[in-house]
Amino acid sequence: MRVKDYLLKNKWKSLLAFLAKIFEALLELLIPLVVARLINDGLNANNMTEVWRNGGLLILLPLIGYVSALYCQWQASNASQQVGTELRSALFHKVQSVDMSQLDQFGKGSIIHRITNDTQNLQLAIALILRLGSRLPILLIGSIVMAFNVSPKMAPIFIITGLVIGGLLVFVTLKTNQQNKSVQTNTERIAQKSRENLNGVRDIRAFSNQQAEIKAFTSHNQQTFYQQIKMGSLQSIANPISLLLINLSISLILYLGAQQISSGYLLQGDVVALVNYMNIILLALNVLVNILMAFTKGITAIGRLDEILAIQPTHLTEKRIESLSSPITIEAKDLGFAYGQYLALSDLNFTINPYDFFAIIGGTGAGKSTLVQLLMGFVSPTEGMLSINDSSITSYDRETLRDKLAFVPQENRLFQGTLRENLVMGNENCSDDFIWHCLEVAQAKDFIVQDERGLDQPVLALGRNFSGGQKQRLTIARALIAEPDVLILDDATSALDFATEKQLLQELKEMPITMILITQRVNSIRNADRILVLDHGKQVGLGQHQDLLDSSTVYQEIYALQNKEGNNE
Numbered sequence: 001m002r003v004k005d006y007l008l009k010n011k012w013k014s015l016l017a018f019l020a021k022i023f024e025a026l027l028e029l030l031i032p033l034v035v036a037r038l039i040n041d042g043l044n045a046n047n048m049t050e051v052w053r054n055g056g057l058l059i060l061l062p063l064i065g066y067v068s069a070l071y072c073q074w075q076a077s078n079a080s081q082q083v084g085t086e087l088r089s090a091l092f093h094k095v096q097s098v099d100m101s102q103l104d105q106f107g108k109g110s111i112i113h114r115i116t117n118d119t120q121n122l123q124l125a126i127a128l129i130l131r132l133g134s135r136l137p138i139l140l141i142g143s144i145v146m147a148f149n150v151s152p153k154m155a156p157i158f159i160i161t162g163l164v165i166g167g168l169l170v171f172v173t174l175k176t177n178q179q180n181k182s183v184q185t186n187t188e189r190i191a192q193k194s195r196e197n198l199n200g201v202r203d204i205r206a207f208s209n210q211q212a213e214i215k216a217f218t219s220h221n222q223q224t225f226y227q228q229i230k231m232g233s234l235q236s237i238a239n240p241i242s243l244l245l246i247n248l249s250i251s252l253i254l255y256l257g258a259q260q261i262s263s264g265y266l267l268q269g270d271v272v273a274l275v276n277y278m279n280i281i282l283l284a285l286n287v288l289v290n291i292l293m294a295f296t297k298g299i300t301a302i303g304r305l306d307e308i309l310a311i312q313p314t315h316l317t318e319k320r321i322e323s324l325s326s327p328i329t330i331e332a333k334d335l336g337f338a339y340g341q342y343l344a345l346s347d348l349n350f351t352i353n354p355y356d357f358f359a360i361i362g363g364t365g366a367g368k369s370t371l372v373q374l375l376m377g378f379v380s381p382t383e384g385m386l387s388i389n390d391s392s393i394t395s396y397d398r399e400t401l402r403d404k405l406a407f408v409p410q411e412n413r414l415f416q417g418t419l420r421e422n423l424v425m426g427n428e429n430c431s432d433d434f435i436w437h438c439l440e441v442a443q444a445k446d447f448i449v450q451d452e453r454g455l456d457q458p459v460l461a462l463g464r465n466f467s468g469g470q471k472q473r474l475t476i477a478r479a480l481i482a483e484p485d486v487l488i489l490d491d492a493t494s495a496l497d498f499a500t501e502k503q504l505l506q507e508l509k510e511m512p513i514t515m516i517l518i519t520q521r522v523n524s525i526r527n528a529d530r531i532l533v534l535d536h537g538k539q540v541g542l543g544q545h546q547d548l549l550d551s552s553t554v555y556q557e558i559y560a561l562q563n564k565e566g567n568n569e
């Protein structure tokens with residue numbers, strides 16, 4: 001579904017709001033006529049019945065109009081809020097359901113900006129257009145028609161004024177629409193820069209890079225400022241020019257009206273009605289400028305939201321497999337993956353048997369993390385096949401995969417709360433005994449028991465009260481507590497000292513799980529059942545430690561380098 005479908009879904013509420021506002025506008029148009037009658041037939045003719053009748057109408061018509069406006073307000077708010085809520089939810093679901101690589105082109109900051117800011121802009125535009133926009137054509141066209149009715153000779157003044165001001169506003173709208181797109185992109189850059197800075201505040205300070213960062217931020221900020229000024233200036237031209245034209249027209253009506261009253265063609269009340277209609281046009285045009293501003297933002301938002309809604313999950317299958325029985329066998333056949341045009345992995349062929357200790361090694365940028373993303377179903381293969389128990393990984397329901405495969409990333413994340421809350425995220429009903437067992441396997445028990453609050457000890461935001469190595473052990477324990485069939489550790493032992501890592505791997509190997517370890521350290525995987533060696537996205541070795549030392553040049557090089565430098569021990 002696209003934005004237009006969400007707008008159509010709420011068409012009845014919008015239509016009711018629209019009709020209520022049109023009704024109010026029609027009533028408003030009658031008022032100058034009633035005033036004219038009050039003057040011509042009542043006051044000038046000294047007819048008190050007409051004075052009372054038209055005076056009464058002058059009270060009644062605005063009252064009915066007010067009730068109608070209230071009803072419109074209610075329906076318009078309802079429709080706009082509903083569209084906003086449904087869109088936010090649809091965007092969130094879309095972001096959850098597509099491959100992560102499909103979102104790369106937008107960036108996280110942009111996606112957040114679209115889900116929050118753009119939906120808000122669209123919501124405001126809908127509300128404003130329904131509440132104010134619907135009455136504008138009625139007021140503008142109606143005033144010209146009514147003026148024609150009062151005096152056909154004066155009507156050309158209305159038509160010419162309307163056309164000139166209308167043309168001016170169309171010009172301003174087209175110009176500001178273009179400008180508004182740049183403003184949105186820049187605002188997004190500011191959000192992205194702020195996010196990047198907050199996340200990397202330590203690195204920035206460590207490298208004393210604050211000045212450069214402040215300069216980059218200020219530059220984006222200034223650019224937005226100038227763009228906003230340019231947009232505001234364009235929009236502000238419209239108002240004084242419209243005002244000038246309207247006042248010139250009113251002067252002309254008064255001048256010509258005076259002559260026509262003298263010649264008996266018009267009555268005084270008719271001239272008052274014509275001036276009132278011109279004032280209605282002026283007020284309507286004032287509102288129009290505000291609506292156009294909201295409208296341009298709304299149109300920009302629709303385009304930006306549709307870009308996200310249009311993403312089709314690359315792995316869509318008719319029916320997803322919702323059960324995955326143990327034990328699990330993973331097989332790659334001519335597997336490859338490309339980020340856009342860049343082929344990050346190609347021609348991978350391997351099998352991971354149940355309860356294997358399978359290791360993946362390779363230098364920086366070899367494609368290890370990309371392979372993990374494929375294994376976790378975060379991205380889908382662009383070449384060949386990756387299967388789990390003989391069915392393509394893309395045919396499985398995501399939740400089913402998450403239940404069976406646990407992943408510990410390089411960047412370990414703990415959340416504010418208690419240790420227990422952090423640990424049981426994937427298995428809320430597990431017993432304390434099981435938690436302690438997993439903590440023991442993950443080599444985390446020792447430092448947890450030192451605090452008498454045990455599992456109830458607090459975790460600060462981002463796990464700030466734990467060291468890097470402690471956080472790694474806790475995230476491994478969390479993955480084990482979820483009782484997965486396959487545990488994938490993506491460089492997740494890098495902060496552990498060699499002895500602790502050795503002990504951890506030993507204990508994990510004894511558990512009834514398949515372990516996939518991604519690492520850069522040869523010495524961590526000497527005991528692996530099988531090691532996959534990657535180099536620049538290609539498979540350059542597959543076998544056990546000793547086989548690879550005999551057969552794989554890349555593995556020999558990594559081994560020689562690490563053991564010469566003694567990096568690992």
Ligand SMILES: Nc1ncnc2c1ncn2[C@@H]1O[C@H](COP(=O)(O)OP(=O)(O)OP(=O)(O)O)[C@@H](O)[C@H]1O
Nearest residue numbers: 104339342344362363364365366367368369370371
């Ligand atoms: N989102 C992305 N968009 C484009 N290219 C990417 C993306 N992520 C990774 N790459 C490229 O794909 C290649 C493999 O990256 P990957 O992160 O899988 O390597 P890695 O072996 O895990 O490296 P490291 O050990 O340094 O983490 C690299 O050349 C990288 O530049």
